[in-house]
Amino acid sequence: MDKHTIAGTTRRTFLMGLPVAGLMGTSLAATALDRRNLTPLPQLTDQLLWRAVREEFRGSLNITAMNAANMSPPCAGARAALEAATTDIDRDPSFENRAKYQQRHEATRAALAELIGAALDEIAITRNTSEGNNLIVQGLALGPGDEIVLWEENHRSNELSWEVRAQREGFKIIRVATPKQPESAEDLIAPFREAIGPSTRLVSFSHVSNSSGTELPAAALCKLTADAGALSMIDGAQTVGAMALDVKALGCDFMTCSGQKWMCGPREAGMLYVRKDRQELLNPLIVSYPLAGGDTGARAFEMLGQRDDGAIDALGQAAALHLAIGPSRVEARVRSLTDLLMAEIRHKAPSARFLTPENPAYRLGVVVTAVTHGESGAAQARAYEQFAVSGSAFPGALRLCPHIYNDEADIERAAAAMATAIAPA
Ligand SMILES: Cc1ncc(COP(=O)(O)O)c(C=O)c1O
Numbered sequence: 459m460d461k462h463t464i465a466g467t468t469r470r471t472f473l474m475g476l477p478v479a480g481l482m483g484t485s486l487a488a489t490a491l492d493r494r495n496l497t498p499l500p501q502l503t504d505q506l507l508w509r510a511v512r513e514e515f516r517g518s519l520n521i522t523a524m525n526a527a528n529m530s531p532p533c534a535g536a537r538a539a540l541e542a543a544t545t546d547i548d549r550d551p552s553f554e555n556r557a558k559y560q561q562r563h564e565a566t567r568a569a570l571a572e573l574i575g576a577a578l579d580e581i582a583i584t585r586n587t588s589e590g591n592n593l594i595v596q597g598l599a600l601g602p603g604d605e606i607v608l609w610e611e612n613h614r615s616n617e618l619s620w621e622v623r624a625q626r627e628g629f630k631i632i633r634v635a636t637p638k639q640p641e642s643a644e645d646l647i648a649p650f651r652e653a654i655g656p657s658t659r660l661v662s663f664s665h666v667s668n669s670s671g672t673e674l675p676a677a678a679l680c681k682l683t684a685d686a687g688a689l690s691m692i693d694g695a696q697t698v699g700a701m702a703l704d705v706k707a708l709g710c711d712f713m714t715c716s717g718q719k720w721m722c723g724p725r726e727a728g729m730l731y732v733r734k735d736r737q738e739l740l741n742p743l744i745v746s747y748p749l750a751g752g753d754t755g756a757r758a759f760e761m762l763g764q765r766d767d768g769a770i771d772a773l774g775q776a777a778a779l780h781l782a783i784g785p786s787r788v789e790a791r792v793r794s795l796t797d798l799l800m801a802e803i804r805h806k807a808p809s810a811r812f813l814t815p816e817n818p819a820y821r822l823g824v825v826v827t828a829v830t831h832g833e834s835g836a837a838q839a840r841a842y843e844q845f846a847v848s849g850s851a852f853p854g855a856l857r858l859c860p861h862i863y864n865d866e867a868d869i870e871r872a873a874a875a876m877a878t879a880i881a882p883a
Contacts, residue, residue: 508791508865511783515722515863521846522868522875526720526861527668527696527824528850533722535775540724543768559767563750566774570729573777573785574694574713575704579755580737582730583770585762587695588615590714590730593759594691595619597740600659602628607653607688609663610635611670616662616693630657636672638813640820643675650679660689666696669852671796671814671824673697680709689736695719698729699776700792700823700861702785711736717769720792720823720861723776727769732756788862792823795860795869799825802873807880813855826857829880837879845875856880 502510514534523531532540547556563583571581584590592615600606606620610633624631634649654661661683666673676692683690691712697703698713699720705713713731717723732740737756746761749770753761780788797818803810803825813826829837829851838851849872850857856879858872 504791507783507787508862511779511862512865514779519863521842521848522864522871523848524858524860524864524868524872525848525850526700526859527857528859529718529725530720530722530861531863532718532724532772533776533779535779536717536723536772539775540768540772543771547767556767559771560750562771562774563767566770566777567751569774569777569781573703573780574698574729574731575706576731577734577755579757580705580731580734582732582756582759583749583765583773584714584728584730584760585726586716586718586728587613587693587714588716590728591615591691591693592619593730593740593743594660594662594712594714595623596743597759598660598689599739599741600627600629603657604629604659605632605655605657606630607632607634607650607658607661609633609650609667609674611667611672612662612664613668613693613695616664616691620662629659632658634663636674638670638672639815640672640817643678643819646672646674646820647678647682651682654682654686654688656686658683658686658688660691662691662693664693664696665701666822666824668696668824668857669813670826671821671857673815673820673822676710677708684709689739696824697822699723699780699788701789705731705733717773717776721773721776722779722861722863724769724772726766727773729773730756730759732759783862789822791862792860793818795864796821796823796825798866798869799858799860799873802869803827803876806873806877810876810880823861824857824859826852826855827876827880828855830854831880831882836883841872841875841879844878845871847872847875849876 515531519531567578567581567583571578608617608620608631620631632653634653636646636649640646663674665676680690689711692710694713694715698715711733715729717727718725742758744761746763748757749760749765751757811828813828815821834851834854834856838849838856841847841849860869
């Protein structure tokens with residue numbers, strides 16, 4: 459039996475609905491929601507599975523979306539849930555009508571917990587990674603003499619946020635730089651080992667860097683941190699929904715993510731994981747009434763007042779899609795599309811220089827290519843206008859992030875767009 463139910467369908471029945479839906483051009487979510495259509499089917503081949511998954515996004519995509527590190531298109535289940543709840547609540551905003559969403563929020567929490575191997579009480583439903591990160595940054599008791607160790611490649615919400623508080627309260631921040639082309643896990647671990655000391659209270663890093671695509675050996679870093687008696691915080695914005703994760707195996711104390719990136723969920727719905735025995739160390743930033751299921755456990759960190767019930771429901775649908783496909787299968791697909799994209803860019807633009815590790819063991823999903831001629835914003839605009847490929851521009855670089863809604867033809871197009879974008883004008 460499955461452990462939880464998402465909008466009336468179980469993970470198992472959802473999975474059984476996948477191929478039928480995909481191959482017949484019906485939304486997976488619609489099929490999953492309609493138990494009468496379910497047919498038990500054998501394990502799908504990769505080709506059939508990814509075709510079916512792609513169908514999930516067909517209705518929402520006008521471009522070749524390759525920007526998961528920033529924003530993905532939502533899957534059909536998430537879109538349907540958001541639209542249905544918005545219409546429902548707009549038409550009847552009574553307490554009586556909205557009461558049913560309480561139960562659905564707990565179903566979303568259960569799906570998120572299963573996705574990362576956490577307990578139900580360890581999940582707070584936040585609005586995004588920025589909020590989750592700041593709940594940790596602002597919620598821990600810290601003072602002069604304490605040290606916080608941060609990876610140089612952390613996102614601003616996990617870097618500037620610390621800086622602002624440190625200036626106010628006088629604790630110290632130590633930044634760790636890692637090699638751009640690591641040759642071993644030790645290359646990435648050693649700089650952290652050097653930075654962690656007796657005053658270290660917390661070590662925080664992006665699991666995968668949004669600016670280079672470097673994947674850190676998270677379990678080893680969390681162990682190093684725990685051995686030093688400090689807390690570990692993983693910013694999972696670039697890994698939840700892209701990688702098979704188990705917070706217990708990773709050994710982290712906190713993890714954060716957003717729904718609109720690799721999860722293919724809605725905007726303004728995300729997750730914060732707080733290990734059970736660390737919850738008493740965190741002060742909630744906002745104290746109001748509880749979302750669902752009371753204010754016990756990590757729910758104490760999600761008391762943000764009135765929420766968008768549809769977005770939270772949609773986040774549960776997105777998590778259900780990942781569980782239905784299987785997070786390991788999603789990760790394998792993202793890894794293989796990443797490898798293919800880098801190979802195709804290299805093929806079409808032999809002089810291309812990657813800021814992403816060449817070694818596949820230390821990267822996942824995020825491919826960053828140097829722009830050596832002209833301005834990167836203009837290069838990205840060329841990729842969008844001439845090829846309808848969406849990526850991101852950084853100073854001196856362009857980023858592309860393939861995900862489960864992309865196929866090999868998308869990779870080909872994106873590589874052609876990149877080759878054109880980085881060529882001398
Ligand atoms: C590693 C990382 N952390 C946090 C964020 C912030 O995400 P959000 O804007 O959804 O809060 C991002 C956004 O790109 C990110 O890449």
